[in-house]
Amino acid sequence: xxxxxxxxxxxxxxxxxxxxVMREIRSRKEASYDPRxxxxxxxxxxxxxxxxxxxxxxILNTGGCRWARAGGCTMCGYVAESVDGGSxxxxxxxxxxxxxxxxxxxxxxxxxxxxxxxxxGSFLDEREVGAETRRAIAETFADRERMVVESLPDFVDRExxxxxxxxxxxxxxxxxxxxxxxxxxxDCVNKYFDxxxxxxxxxxxxxxxRESESADAGVKAYLLMKPxxxxxxxxxxxxxxxxxxxxxxxxxxxxxxxxxxxxxxxxVDELYFRDGYRPPWLWSVAHVLEETADVDAIVVSDPVGxxxxxxxxxxxxxxDLVQKAIKDFxxxxxxxxxxxxxxxxxxxxxxxxxxxxxxxxxxxx
Ligand code: SF4
Ligand SMILES: [Zn+2]
Numbered sequence: 113x114x115x116x117x118x119x120x121x122x123x124x125x126x127x128x129x130x131x132x133v134m135r136e137i138r139s140r141k142e143a144s145y146d147p148r149x150x151x152x153x154x155x156x157x158x159x160x161x162x163x164x165x166x167x168x169x170x171i172l173n174t175g176g177c178r179w180a181r182a183g184g185c186t187m188c189g190y191v192a193e194s195v196d197g198g199s200x201x202x203x204x205x206x207x208x209x210x211x212x213x214x215x216x217x218x219x220x221x222x223x224x225x226x227x228x229x230x231x232x233g234s235f236l237d238e239r240e241v242g243a244e245t246r247r248a249i250a251e252t253f254a255d256r257e258r259m260v261v262e263s264l265p266d267f268v269d270r271e272x273x274x275x276x277x278x279x280x281x282x283x284x285x286x287x288x289x290x291x292x293x294x295x296x297x298x299d300c301v302n303k304y305f306d307x308x309x310x311x312x313x314x315x316x317x318x319x320x321x322r323e324s325e326s327a328d329a330g331v332k333a334y335l336l337m338k339p340x341x342x343x344x345x346x347x348x349x350x351x352x353x354x355x356x357x358x359x360x361x362x363x364x365x366x367x368x369x370x371x372x373x374x375x376x377x378x379x380v381d382e383l384y385f386r387d388g389y390r391p392p393w394l395w396s397v398a399h400v401l402e403e404t405a406d407v408d409a410i411v412v413s414d415p416v417g418x419x420x421x422x423x424x425x426x427x428x429x430x431x432d433l434v435q436k437a438i439k440d441f442x443x444x445x446x447x448x449x450x451x452x453x454x455x456x457x458x459x460x461x462x463x464x465x466x467x468x469x470x471x472x473x474x475x476x477x
Contacts, residue, residue, distance in 0.1 A: 116138055116180065117135075117182075118131075118178075118181055121239075122178055122179055122182035125304035126182065126303070130183060130379070132183065133379055134186065134302070134378075137377050137381075138180065138183075138377055141376075147173060147175075147208075150170055150209075151172070151232065153170050153215045153216075154169050155168055155219055155224065159412060160282075160284075161366070162258070162282070165257065166224045166225055167225075167226040167228055168216050168227050170212045170228065170230070171232065172230070174200050174231040174241055175240060177190050177231075177233040178233060178240075183302065185302055185303055186302050186378060187336065187372050187378055187379070187380045188378060189381070202242060202244055202245045206245070209252060213252075225256060225257040227259050227260070228259075229249070231262060234263040234264045235261040236261065236268055237267040243275075250275045250279050253281065254279040257281070259282070259284070261284075262286040262287075263285055266313075268312075268316050269316050270320045274320050274323070276329075277324040277326075277327040277329050278324070281327055282329070283328070283329045283330075284317075284332045285330075286368075288303070288336075289334060289335060290303055290339065291335060291339070292310075292335075292358060300341045300342055310331075313331060314364050315362070330364065330365040331363050332368060333358045334368050335354050335369040335370065336370060336371075337369055337371045337372060337424075338371060338372045338391065338396070339380075340383050340389055343468040343470050344396060344474075344475075345464075345468060347396065352400055355404040356404060366411075367407075368413065369412070371391060371392045371394075371397055371423075372392065373417040373422055374422035387474070389473075391425065393461045394418060394419075394425060395457075396461070397413050397438060398437065398438060398441075398450045400413075401438065401447065402450055405447040411445070413441075414442070415435060415438060418431055419435065421477070426455065427457035429456075430454075430455035433453045433455075460476060463475075464476055
């Protein structure tokens with residue numbers, strides 16, 4: 113068993129106590145991987161600023177999240193690799209892309225218009241994906257319409273985005289902002305950057321957008337509803353203000369607000385095990401989407417693990433219905449979808465919103 117250790121860039125960032133605990137938790141499990149296989153690949157549909165598009169989502173295996181090696185985010189069950197950290201070569205990354213293209217050719221009638229690449233880290237961090245590989249990937253997908261690449265804000269700059277926009281690809285950078293409130297991001301999530309860094313990254317994307325004649329560039333912000341230590345009403349308030357603040361930033365055109373789920377090997381899991389954490393209610397997710405329906409951005413949510421104890425859930429009876437309404441909202445952006453769902457458990461949820469506090473949570477299971 114080895115304890116993950118931070119690289120120089122990550123050293124001294126975040127909260128020492130959180131990092132220490134998360135390093136210890138992550139060290140209980142070690143990962144091994146085949147650098148020539150992507151972590152995951154699947155086909156789906158997504159709402160973009162140009163309407164709903166067929167998508168190919170790729171989780172590239174790039175040697176893993178460097179922030180997780182430092183300890184990292186309190187809710188993320190990403191399993192840190194060996195002490196030295198992996199580094200995946202250009203050739204191996206190109207092989208992974210080939211595996212994804214084969215998967216698409218076998219399972220889809222036509223090529224997807226939208227390509228989304230995640231890395232459990234930062235696609236724009238050149239320690240993970242070098243400039244040569246980034247450009248080769250841009251070239252491979254130059255005949256598609258749109259790309260989404262994931263990155264922490266510190267690695268976002270205009271020139272990297274232009275590798276894609278120069279090839280006519282509309283480009284979105286997906287940023288795991290988690291919340292617009294610095295205190296919550298630092299103390300509850302243990303992410304080291306500030307909202308101002310997110311604003312800077314959006315400004316880089318906005319500049320790439322202005323300077324490209326043939327393609328658009330922008331940012332898709334990922335928010336986390338109900339990190340550990342926030343009670344349900346605090347989490348709801350935090351999300352409403354976060355969606356509003358993100359939508360006001362130039363360059364940020366989409367907000368994906370996702371409820372926290374309980375992943376193994378995380379601080380959230382330890383709290384959950386000791387009755388100190390309940391994932392958010394699906395009613396809370398619906399409520400935030402309703403309250404922010406008029407902001408100037410697409411707002412979507414993808415409640416992973418909905419209806420289960422460890423995922424966002426209501427009473428068990430209405431979870432599928434509310435989830436379906438949320439998915440409808442994602443595609444149509446019409447808050448009236450929520451008028452058609454109701455359940456007796458709404459009264460319990462309203463009571464939780466009135467009475468749950470950090471020191472008495474969770475009020476319900
Ligand atoms: S949430 Fe992202 S940045 Fe945080 S530890 Fe997990 S993979 Fe790394
Ligand atoms: Zn219910």
